Amino acid sequence: MKYQFVVERRQQVSLWLNLLAVAAALIVGLLISAVLIRGAGANVLESYKALLEGAFGSKEAILESLVQATPLIFTGLAMVVAFRSKVINLGVEGQFLMGTMAAAWISMNFSYLPNLVLIPLLALGGMIAGAALGFIPAILKARLEVNEVISTVLLNYVVLYFLSYLLSGPWKPPYEWLMQTIRFEESTYWPNFFESRLHLGFFIGLVAAGFLLYLLQRTPFGFELRSVGENPVAARYKGIKIERIIILALLLSAALAGLGGVGEVSGLHHRLITGISKGYGWTGILIALLGQLNPIGVVLAAIFFGGLINGSVAMKIHTGVPIAVVESIQGILMFVLLSAQTMVHFKLRRIEDAE
Amino acid sequence: MQQKSQPILQIENQTKRFGNVLANENISMQVCGGEIHCLLGENGAGKSTLAECLYGFYRPDSGKYTFKGKEFKPRSPRDAIDAGIGMVHQHFVLSPPMTVIENIVVGTESDGIWLDLKSASEKVAALCSDYDLDLELDTIVGQLPVGRQQWVEILKALYVGVDLLILDEPTASLTPQEVEKLFEILQKMKTKGLSVILITHKLHEVMEISDRVTVLRKARLVGTVNTIDVTRETLVNMMVGRTVSFQVAKKIKTPGRAILELRDLHVLKDNGLDGVKDFSLSICENEIVGLAGVAGNGQSELFDAIVGVRQLQNGQILLSGEDISNDSPDMVIKKGIASIPPDRMTQGLLMGFPIKENLILGRHRVAPFKKGIELKYRVIEQFAEQAIEHYEVVATSGEQIAKTLSGGNLQKVILARELSHDPRFVVASSPTRGLDVGAMEYVHKRLVELRDSGIGILLISEDLDEVFNVSDRIAVIYNGEAMGILNREEATREGVGLLMAGFRGGGG
Ligand SMILES: Nc1ncnc2c1ncn2[C@@H]1O[C@H](COP(=O)(O)OP(=O)(O)OP(=O)(O)O)[C@@H](O)[C@H]1O
Ligand SMILES: [Mg+2]
Numbered sequence: 038m039k040y041q042f043v044v045e046r047r048q049q050v051s052l053w054l055n056l057l058a059v060a061a062a063l064i065v066g067l068l069i070s071a072v073l074i075r076g077a078g079a080n081v082l083e084s085y086k087a088l089l090e091g092a093f094g095s096k097e098a099i100l101e102s103l104v105q106a107t108p109l110i111f112t113g114l115a116m117v118v119a120f121r122s123k124v125i126n127l128g129v130e131g132q133f134l135m136g137t138m139a140a141a142w143i144s145m146n147f148s149y150l151p152n153l154v155l156i157p158l159l160a161l162g163g164m165i166a167g168a169a170l171g172f173i174p175a176i177l178k179a180r181l182e183v184n185e186v187i188s189t190v191l192l193n194y195v196v197l198y199f200l201s202y203l204l205s206g207p208w209k210p211p212y213e214w215l216m217q218t219i220r221f222e223e224s225t226y227w228p229n230f231f232e233s234r235l236h237l238g239f240f241i242g243l244v245a246a247g248f249l250l251y252l253l254q255r256t257p258f259g260f261e262l263r264s265v266g267e268n269p270v271a272a273r274y275k276g277i278k279i280e281r282i283i284i285l286a287l288l289l290s291a292a293l294a295g296l297g298g299v300g301e302v303s304g305l306h307h308r309l310i311t312g313i314s315k316g317y318g319w320t321g322i323l324i325a326l327l328g329q330l331n332p333i334g335v336v337l338a339a340i341f342f343g344g345l346i347n348g349s350v351a352m353k354i355h356t357g358v359p360i361a362v363v364e365s366i367q368g369i370l371m372f373v374l375l376s377a378q379t380m381v382h383f384k385l386r387r388i389e390d391a392e
Numbered sequence: 393m394q395q396k397s398q399p400i401l402q403i404e405n406q407t408k409r410f411g412n413v414l415a416n417e418n419i420s421m422q423v424c425g426g427e428i429h430c431l432l433g434e435n436g437a438g439k440s441t442l443a444e445c446l447y448g449f450y451r452p453d454s455g456k457y458t459f460k461g462k463e464f465k466p467r468s469p470r471d472a473i474d475a476g477i478g479m480v481h482q483h484f485v486l487s488p489p490m491t492v493i494e495n496i497v498v499g500t501e502s503d504g505i506w507l508d509l510k511s512a513s514e515k516v517a518a519l520c521s522d523y524d525l526d527l528e529l530d531t532i533v534g535q536l537p538v539g540r541q542q543w544v545e546i547l548k549a550l551y552v553g554v555d556l557l558i559l560d561e562p563t564a565s566l567t568p569q570e571v572e573k574l575f576e577i578l579q580k581m582k583t584k585g586l587s588v589i590l591i592t593h594k595l596h597e598v599m600e601i602s603d604r605v606t607v608l609r610k611a612r613l614v615g616t617v618n619t620i621d622v623t624r625e626t627l628v629n630m631m632v633g634r635t636v637s638f639q640v641a642k643k644i645k646t647p648g649r650a651i652l653e654l655r656d657l658h659v660l661k662d663n664g665l666d667g668v669k670d671f672s673l674s675i676c677e678n679e680i681v682g683l684a685g686v687a688g689n690g691q692s693e694l695f696d697a698i699v700g701v702r703q704l705q706n707g708q709i710l711l712s713g714e715d716i717s718n719d720s721p722d723m724v725i726k727k728g729i730a731s732i733p734p735d736r737m738t739q740g741l742l743m744g745f746p747i748k749e750n751l752i753l754g755r756h757r758v759a760p761f762k763k764g765i766e767l768k769y770r771v772i773e774q775f776a777e778q779a780i781e782h783y784e785v786v787a788t789s790g791e792q793i794a795k796t797l798s799g800g801n802l803q804k805v806i807l808a809r810e811l812s813h814d815p816r817f818v819v820a821s822s823p824t825r826g827l828d829v830g831a832m833e834y835v836h837k838r839l840v841e842l843r844d845s846g847i848g849i850l851l852i853s854e855d856l857d858e859v860f861n862v863s864d865r866i867a868v869i870y871n872g873e874a875m876g877i878l879n880r881e882e883a884t885r886e887g888v889g890l891l892m893a894g895f896r897g898g899g900g
Contacts, residue, residue: 255766257756264753267742273701274731274739275754276722 054381055329062377066370073365079356088366091351092344098351100233104305106336106343108133108314110242111297112321113328113335114249115290120330121253122286123266128174128189130318131196132167132291136298138200139166140225141208141218141309144302148222155225159303160241160296167295168288170196175287179280185287193318204311217310227304238300242339245293246332253332262286294318323371329378345370399458400425400587401446401556406455408441410796413788415441416452417611423556428578428588430598430619432631433608434828435800436786439591440482442608443558446589447479448472460555478549479558482799482826486544488534492516495533496548512551519550523580537688539570546577557581558589561799563597564825567686567854575601593800593828595624607631632830640836640862643844647864648677651712651848652698652729652817658706659693667693669872671707675817675848680839681877682863683852686892690872691821691852692734698819698850699731700724711817725754728816732806732823734852740806741794748776748790751809779808784831799826811838818842821852836862856885870894 071081093099112129119126126132139162147155170192177183203209204216213219227237253259264272265282273279301313324342328334349363399422408416415438423429431439445452448466457464459475466472469479486495497512513529520527525543533544542562549557563571578588578601592598598605599619607614607630614630628636653674661667668690675681685691696702698709700721709717711727719727733739741750752761752772760771776790783804787797794802803826810818820839824832839862843849853859859866866883868875868891875891 255769257762257765257767260749260756260767263745264742267744268738270738271740271742271753274699274721274733276720276725278720278722 055378058377058381059374062373063370066366066373069373070366070369073362073369074358077358077362079358084352084356084358087352087355088345088348090348091355092348096231097233098347100231100235102344102347103239103340104234104236104343105346106339107236107239107242107300107304108297108317109320109324109339109342110239110246110336111293111300112317113324113339114242114245114332115294115297115318116321116325117249117328117330117332117335118262118286118290118293120325121266122262122282123269124175124178124283124286124290125186126171126174126189126287126290127186128170128192128291128318129294129321130314130316131189131193132170132294133298133314133318134196134200135166135170135291136163136295137302137309137313138196138203138298139163139295140299140302141221144221144225145208145218148224150224152224152226156227156237156303159225159227159299163295163299164292165295167298168292170295171287171291172284175284178287179283200309201311204309208309215311218308220308221303225303226307227300229304234305236300236304238297238304241296241300243336245296246336249293250332258285294321323375327371327374327378342367342371398425399423400460402458403442403446404456404458406442406445406452408438408445408450408452408455413796414611416445416608419455419608419611419613421606421613421616423587423589424603425555425587426582426585427603428582428590428601430602430605431589431591431608432593432595432598432605432627433614434610434631434786435804435826435831436798437608437631437828438611439608440560440798443479443560443589443591446472447477447558473549473552473554476553476555477558478552478554478556480542480545480549480560480562482561482564486533486541489532491530491532492527492536492544492547493529495544496551516547516551519547523550523577525577537570539566539573542566542570542574543577550581554586556587556589558591560591561593561826562590563592563594565687565822565854568856569686571597593826593832595627595829598627599624609633628829631828634830636829636833638829638833638857638861640833640840642840642862645678645844645864647679648846649712650674650710651677652850653710654694654698654707655710656707657694657697657704657709659690659697659702660705661693666872667702668697668869671869671872671874673850673867673874673877675850677846677848678843679864680843680849680851680862682859682866683850683869684856684859684866684888684892685852685854685869687854689869691869693872694869695731695734695819695821695852698724699729699733722754722757726758728814730810730813730815730818732810732818732820734821736802736806736825741802743795744793746791746793747780747785747787747797747805748772750794750805751776751779751790753809755809755813775812779805779812782812783808783834800828800831803827804831807835807838811842815842815847818847818849819852820849822854823851824855824858832858856888859888860885868892 067085074081074084091098092102112133115126115129140159143159143162173192174185174188177188178185201216208218209216210219229236253263261277261282264277265279269279302309306313324335324338327338345367349367352358353360353363401423404420406416406419419442433439441450444450448469448471464475466475493509493513493516496516497509516529527540527543533541562574566574581588590602602619604616604618605627606616607627609631625635655672657668657671659668671694683691693702697704700719704717708715716724716727737743742753755761756767761768773790780787780790785801785804787801794805807823824835827835839849851859851863863880865877865879866888867877868888870892871894875896
């Protein structure tokens, strides 16, 4: 008897296998990164210790990692909605910024309202602003079949330029030399928790994830959304109004992104600053993929990535590993994790050669 | 004819499983040189799996192939082609926007990146005249009728010089004329010493063309027999272990009031040309009207118009007297029209979804599957279990993903979905395409049962056997126009055949 190995697609991937793949990928990623750290002249073990402790080593570290994770939960969820309905929303970055602008505008104009009114008002305003931006490509695609990839990407630039215009003049107090608004009144603050920077946005993110999971898996609308993503022709034959679903999916996706933007303004910075999004819209794509297009997966992936961002800072400070290497490590880990997720769908199987 | 030639292919003890589904268990068979060998078996018996393993698409778990005297271990279709095995899949893998010659040559030129189209054209033209195929090599493949696209698939295999060609249900969507032509091609291949493995569910085809038949049942080998030694009945018995009646028992029913009326319909094709013109037909309660016609004569446009996905340019559709001409697909479903689409994979199913969700598509907004704002998965799962049982879907459970089902079982999922909910009217396009004889018998019985309970049915089919078997009246469509309608008793095959070819005054 001789044996041979073949590669095959798996029918189903169990949770255990997934966890195993993640663990294996992390080990591989850390091994590769070790070479970089050595090359930069730092001690590998110490660096990793700093990374881990910086990410999840103490109560403060964990809370700060959750702060970093918060915007990514929203942009990740926004991308899940888009991917599941195969509406390619590459405008999450812009929709997120729309949310921050709406929060800033409300904060500047309605700060006389009580905090309990402002908290939901800010959330609502951010969602509407995000959705409003999403509506443009949505209607263009549904009615005129304009490819949403192009329209959503282009709108990002429009928003970005508009934002820097606002921050360089109309919304910038004259005495300020940074491009940012004034600090808002306390009445507009989303509450913080555990005496840390962790704010309401994180918990809203958790609720949003639960809501989205329910929506996708348990409601007719979610079923229709997934059906359109799977096979729009069959969906149409079976009575699903595709245009409607496309529009609603983009609006939902954009509203989630906008809500994420509000969190950063009202929960964290309490003002609108230049570069308030560190590419969260784009990272959201990775988060959604890493979370396997599952809302709960997105939360986990965002927390992991938040920890990575937060831990990297500690690593940089404590061990002097240059920032370029730190960022490469983030990229490497993301890469191996995503690769593992593809590979986990295949298996090696031993077969006999009857000889 | 007794086979005296040497086996060109020997399969020994092939086993293949998918997860815990056993698709092939210990199968051994031989194919001789210059032989047409049919592979027969129920839906899900493992025929396609056997063929795909041989073609290098799947790797068998164990077993051994000997091809042309040498051990053969394909790791990919490339290996199979290089060794001299070609395959025509049920769903073609041609590139529609490319020309015939480009499709044939692409991927076959091993040296250099430049295609030598000129010498290739000469070689293909020679093959065409050899096999008596009238094919313009510069035509865009997407514009060819299905039968001709299949020629291109076959030419592609002949061009690289295969010794064994596998065809998986090649006749499922061909017209009788196209089938005849295909069989001529296969006979010619045989006289040139090439071998053919043919998978089909149509027993008359098996009897007509094959030298030997190998029957599979539930992943196992039943046996290989010489075609001249057996009858259709023997084969059916080997396949399903019981007898099957090909003629449904039908009580005479007097048709009731008109339930669906099509009045002067005018519908366009995707390319803006006329699909259906001035088409009128009415179907009554307690009645099955068969609509015969060569594929591509407006049937799919008519289907689309009835289910509401294609706009009427003109005319009216009435359901029990109510005008539903401009209803959207969801309203049409709500009003009780069930539909079995011509193209199951693209129009009927969500291939990446589990069976249970496919079974509620279109009914996901009505009780009992929806209650309040929620889908009731417990109810859905129960329904899936029942449907799998009634329609004998070969599946592990309602959770199984549709794309891992065999071709015939996919069709059963659609049938179960559409015929389970007391429709008022059914429009069925080739409902038994790809079904085994047992399943076909069941579906025909079910259609007659529905008719007996008062439902009207429009059966759009290219298969005259089917049309004659279950219809009460037979209409013919040609070039988008209604060619006349005949009572089943007064219709003859010859007459209907003439109408299908566009000769008015055929028929009775
Ligand atoms: N990729 C796959 N994953 C899991 N199961 C599969 C896969 N492909 C086939 N099967 C299972 O293997 C069995 C045999 O399938 P196969 O397609 O060979 O049947 P078949 O004889 O060709 O049937 P049909 O006449 O309906 O085409 C079926 O139960 C099917 O569900
Ligand atoms: Mg098959």
